[in-house]
Amino acid sequence: MDYLNFIDNIYEVPKDLREARIKEYSEALALQDNLYDFIESYSHGMKQKLAVIGVLIYEPKVWILDEPLVGLDPKSAFTLKEIMKKHAEKGNIVFFSSHILEVVEKLCDRIGIIRKGELVTIGSIKEIKEAFKDESLEDIVLEIIDNE
Numbered sequence: 699m700d701y702l703n704f705i706d707n708i709y710e711v712p713k714d715l716r717e718a719r720i721k722e723y724s725e726a727l728a729l730q731d732n733l734y735d736f737i738e739s740y741s742h743g744m745k746q747k748l749a750v751i752g753v754l755i756y757e758p759k760v761w762i763l764d765e766p767l768v769g770l771d772p773k774s775a776f777t778l779k780e781i782m783k784k785h786a787e788k789g790n791i792v793f794f795s796s797h798i799l800e801v802v803e804k805l806c807d808r809i810g811i812i813r814k815g816e817l818v819t820i821g822s823i824k825e826i827k828e829a830f831k832d833e834s835l836e837d838i839v840l841e842i843i844d845n846e
Contacts, residue, residue: 699720699733699734701737701748701752702716702720702733702748702751702752702755703716705752705755705756706755706756709755709756711755711756716755719754719755719757720733720751720755723750723751723754723755723781724751726777726781727747727750727751727774727777727778728747728771728773728774729744729747729748729751732744741769742768742769743769743770743771743774745769746766746768746769746770747770747774750763750766750778754781759790759791760790760791760793761782761785761790761791761792761793761794762793762794763782763792763793763794763795764794764795765794765795765796765797766778766782766794766796767779767796767798767801779801779804779805782794782805783805786807792805799835799836799839802835803823803835806823807822808820808821808822809821809822809823809826809835811826811838811839811842813842813843818842819842823835826838
């Protein structure tokens with residue numbers, strides 16, 4: 699809880715909003731019973747949930763998440779994907795990296811494929827599939843990687 703309050707203080711989240719959002723997101727991600735435990739006692743998945751809640755509380759318009767689903771249990775992963783969709787539906791941006799191509803294909807309006815730190819293609823799933831002759835996204839990524 700100290701961590702979440704620290705983040706909220708940095709972003710000057712009013713106390714009433716802070717409490718409501720912590721309650722909402724900690725319940726959605728099933729972390730509410732552990733908020734007062736020491737972070738060092740958390741599993742990897744619990745630390746991931748805490749970090750995500752820390753971002754969501756101050757509601758930035760742009761979310762930048764690196765592999766946000768790693769370590770999450772299936773229910774929490776589903777919940778986070780739903781939260782990401784709702785954020786984007788409000789006209790906001792969710793920018794995230796993932797190696798789980800099925801998730802990318804289901805969630806993303808636009809994708810970029812990076813090879814060795816260089817952006818090699820960007821566009822909608824449809825545009826990229828058309829450019830690569832309607833291959834699956836997995837086949838496209840493998841082709842790009844193999845052309846190093």
